Structures are given as structure tokens and as C-alpha cells.
Amino acid sequence: MSLPEELQLALAKVDAPVEKLDQGWIFNCDNRLVFESLPDNSIDLIITDPPYKDYQSNRPVKHEKVKKILESDFDLPYFIEQSARVLKPGAHFYCWCDHLTFPGIVGEMKRQMEQQIEQIKQKDMRHYLTYKNMLVWVKNNHGSGDLKGNYAPQHELVIFGCKGDKGRKLNGKRQPNVYFKRDSTKSAVKFFSKVPNTVHTHGTSKPVIIQIEMIEKSTKRKNLVLDPYAGSMSTGMASKRIGRSFLLVEYDSGHYGNGIERLKGNSQRTIEE
């Protein structure tokens, strides 16, 4: 199972290192190079976690091998516009964020939607994202910060949206908008654990098990999942695990190399709960 031929031809124009695995391609470059080459309406799902300036860059990095995510030139309007353009009509969009970045991203989605509806009369020419919900992952432990004057941060947020007005239906049974697991008796609730910084030498690696839930709800087998800010490649790991294709982009060469080893199964821990 590989990428559709039309997409392979389009991506052949990207002038950057690329690893082509059976289930997907991974580029080592700025994702703008890949977005530029992707045709409209070509991606079945986006799951991603962009590097917001004052958020990821301030996270503590305790292990010398784990790189601090430096301030980036993250361009929010461009990211939203391109995500909307490349997604297929009705396809889903998941974007990790926190409470400080949430209003900015949702605000930008709404701004672009209103602008397109007003300016572009032809419905099939419009590419915009509709905000649908805020998903919450309550972690098993909390972060640091203002120890005495503020509540301990113990959750992360995901913006859930779709391309166009309504979006495709979610697969399977109806799920709550909070990620948790039940024990075997189904009575007690347990939380999904944070991935320690040192496991994939990445400061913001997301649990594969949560990414799998998102992909299962929003795609069919062999569909194509895009993560333009791939980091430790947890989106790729999740896609691979449940038989979806993936297209990943990561511009840091160290993370790119580690991620490829992880996807090939050469890392110590390849799949975590």
C-alpha cells in the first residue's frame, strides 16, 4: 500500500530528502515545500501539532538529548488555508493545541470560512475548515509552572474540524469528547499517560493510542493521513498500526532520522499505549 500515483507524481517535484516506506513517505524539509506540491482535495485526514511560539518553545526540556523546540516562523493563516485546500471535501482536521493557542486557531478558521463564503460564490471552489469541537486529553500527571499561584496543568486540547460545512460521519459508536480509558470492570476511569521526553528524544511526542482513536473515527483502511509537523512521527506510527497510508513532514534532521528508525521498527519502544 503506497501513495496514490497522482500524488507520487506531484510529490516527485519536492526538492528535499525523502524516505519512501511501504505505507508512506516522510520528507525532511519545511512543510511549505510539500504543501506547494500537493493538489487540492487530495488528503483524507490531517492530524498535526504545530510549533506555536510561546507555547512549545517554553516547555522545559530536562534531558540533554531532547532538543528544545526553538521559536519558529509558524504562519497560522497559511497553515489553515493550505490544510483546507488539500483536504478532501468533508475530511476531518485534528490540531493539538493548548488553552492559550486555542482561540487564535479557531478564530483563524472562522475568519477564513466567513471570507470564503462572502467572496467566492461558487461553492465547489471554496476551501475552508469548520470548527466542530474541542477534544480533551487528561494526562496521568501534570506539568510544572506557577506552583503556588495557579492550577496544575493536566490536560491537552485538540481542535476537531472538517472541510466544508458539515463533514463526513465519524465511524463506530458515539464517543465523548474526552480521551480516557476504562478498566476491565468498565467502572473506573484511567488516563492515558504522557510520553516522557526521553522516549523518542522529542519534547512533545503524543500518545500513539490517542492518534489511533482519531484516525479510526475519521478514515477507512488505506486512506491517506497527513502530518505536516511530524516530530517523533507518532501520527505515522498510528497510521501504520491500523493500515492507513501517511505523508509526514519534519524539518529537523535529527527528529527526521529518529522518526524513520521508529517507523522502521528499529527504536527501542515503537508502540506505546
Ligand SMILES: C[S@@+](CC[C@H](N)C(=O)[O-])C[C@H]1O[C@@H](n2cnc3c(N)ncnc32)[C@H](O)[C@@H]1O
Ligand atoms: C510540536 S512538534 C510535533 C510533535 C508530534 N506531534 C509528535 O507526536 O512527536 C512540532 C514539530 O514540527 C517541526 N516543524 C516546525 N516547523 C516546521 C515546518 N515549517 N515544517 C516542517 N516541520 C516543522 C518541529 O521540528 C517539531 O518537531
